[in-house]
Amino acid sequence: MSLSATTAAAIPPSVVPRSEYPVVGVAAVMVGAFISTLNARLTTQGLADIRGALSLGFDEGSWISTIFSAAQMLVTPAAAWMSTVLSTRRVLLWTGAVFAAASLPPPLVHDYDTLIALQFVRGLAVGAFIPAALGFVLRSLAPQWWIWGIAAYAFRFVFSQNIGNAVEGWYSETGHWEWIFWQNAVLTPLMMLLTAVAMPRRPVDRELLRRTDWAGIVYAGVGFALIYARLDQGNRLDWFNSGVVTGLLLGGGLLVLAFLVHEVRAEYPLIPLRVLAQPNVAVPALLISIYGFGATATSFVLPDYMTRIQGLRALQIGDTLNSIALPQFVLVPLVVLLLKQIDARVLLVFGFSMIAIGSWINTGLTHDWASGDFTVSQLIEAVGLAFGLTALITFGVANITPPQAAAIATTIQIARFLGSEIGSALIQTFVRVREQVYSNLIGLHVIAGLPATEQATTQFAGPFGSRATGMGDPAAQGTGVLANLVRREAYVLSYIDAFWLIAWVSLAGVLLILLLRPPPPNPLIPSPGRS
Incomplete structure (x- = not known):
């Protein structure tokens, strides 16, 4: 059981x-x-x-x-x-x-x-x-x-x-x-x-x-809300260099700790921790967070690249992301039919692997990539996202009984919310920091006075000197163009690193799936090896 x-x-x-x-x-x-x-x-x-x-x-x-x-x-x-x-x-x-x-x-x-x-x-x-x-x-x-x-x-x-x-x-x-x-x-x-x-x-x-476990509701609600706010504002306020972010984390962390202690001692806990401690419930909750991290490939990295490097507007970016959204009408029902015949853990491995492969394909990114260059990776991501989440939630629910419906619904939503926000916050900070590192490294090779630097500056200054632009000294404008190119390439390299990170984290999710045992007999999916 x-x-x-x-x-x-x-x-x-x-x-x-x-x-x-x-x-x-x-x-x-x-x-x-x-x-x-x-x-x-x-x-x-x-x-x-x-x-x-x-x-x-x-x-x-x-x-x-x-x-x-x-x-x-x-x-x-x-x-x-x-x-x-x-x-x-x-x-x-x-x-x-x-x-x-x-x-x-x-x-x-x-x-x-x-x-x-x-x-x-x-x-x-x-x-x-x-x-x-x-x-x-x-x-x-x-x-x-x-x-x-x-x-x-x-x-x-x-x-x-x-x-x-x-x-x-x-x-x-x-x-x-x-x-x-x-x-x-x-x-x-x-x-x-x-x-x-x-x-x-x-x-x-x-x-x-x-x-009703009123204390548990208050501790969990306020605690997780403060942690969420801390994650959402962390990158903007530079994390622990901000007293606001530190205060949100400290207050939220203490309340979540109080929630866990209270749940252990409560006669009627909001979320029975003994249920969550089981591998077939705890691992899916962790996998939902990893799934949320993997989804940042399309929710942040790709849109940010297309905005910052290609200069596209939201409607144009939406045309690219539609290649993930629209196939869901076919993919999700297909996953449901397959779940009735195939071990959910197999579909989970397939889904997380597809997310990793889609991100891996994007590691070949250059500043020339446009919407069409992402088509293959986006379709693979669409398959991975559909298989991963549908099979994951179904497997998790297959391991609980209706009396635990409220607990599992709460756990799924908290894990999904925090997982997505942790992924978004980490990736945004990761891209920002890596861009600064690459800008510095590339800048080491762009030194004033070197022949190559002077030649590039002169070349970029040409259009500004050939007509009255009213934009100041052409040489200064050429230097600005060169600096923008350095920044552009630094961002491209940081996006490549982000895709690598998402791929490796998704593969780590595949390893976690190996810890899952067959679910007990249930009305949702087959239970291999269980009578």
Whole structure:
């Protein structure tokens, strides 16, 4: 057995009615999860438009996305549990109404404090969507529909993560940046309608409410939210050279430690640590974080290269990332069919290997690479991302029972959130530091007075001296062009190193998969070697 009888029975599950419309239920899960991820992506990608429209500085603007995402992390520990107590239907309808209403004012607000408060409220509301939806899949859908609910979760992550550039680019190009917020007034009511149709009514479970681990919810929510904010602001504030970043880490770390100690001693813990300590649950949680790191190849490195080196706009970058997003319509259902026939661990190895191979192909990068040069690597990445996440979540869920639905939904979301943010923060810092190193190393060969340097400077100064540019001394302009070329090549080399790092970390994930044992008999996937 994957769970001890004691743990499984610690909080007896209430009788939850099955959904009479499972297909609609899966659609509600997908739309809700899509809204959550797309908003996080658009809030980050559209920061320049938001800052410009609202006349905000860079430092002020950076907190717009941080507050939104940290609020999601804050509510995650409570969301899955409260959907068990109150019902997923209530949680999604209430939070959906709040989110839709709070998404209307931001484009019209010009007071920074009010905008930040609205972002916090929006984050709290939308942060409940994914944990509550995952809990619904395991509690209210018939077992044969669980895998399709999980597939909907996996689909929305890869799809919305990579379609975000195209959507934000379209808003920006057409001058409709307000729809970064207002789109939710259209999408959220759709999710609420699907929720009302598919999710059955049930009374509040007052016995579970009495047993709620309020201390665990507060410790985990606030602790992980502070750590998330620290990761999101770390690169901008130069990590431990900033008192804010250090304070966020110290406060968050102490609260998470308090959470772990409390969970060991709690009579009815929010997340039973004995469950998480099992290899078949702990390793997938770690693999979700590694998966999030691998996804930065397409969520940060590639878009940053295309913006900084090729000078492309968001809509043009979106055209490239669509080669990852659009194949998910075929790939995710294919993974579901294969999971019914093939050991999930085999598909996991295949998925993580494809992510590594896609990144490895990109190590041949030069400053001449354009969108078409990434097609092969992007298609391979698309396969890896689809196989990796779908098989990973399915395998993890196959090792728990419905009474642990809230715990596993919370764990999955925390691991996914932190994993993606750790990956993004590390890669951004890694690229920045490596660019500085390469700029210095290349600069050692560009010395004033050397014949090659003087020849290059003269050549670059030519266009500035042949016409009245009004840009100052041609020789100085030529020197500036040469400096920009050095910086460009330094960035290209740093991106190559980043792709290498992602490839090696993804391969480390393959080694971790070897620690997984066959899951117990379950309605999701085969259990090789188990009777």
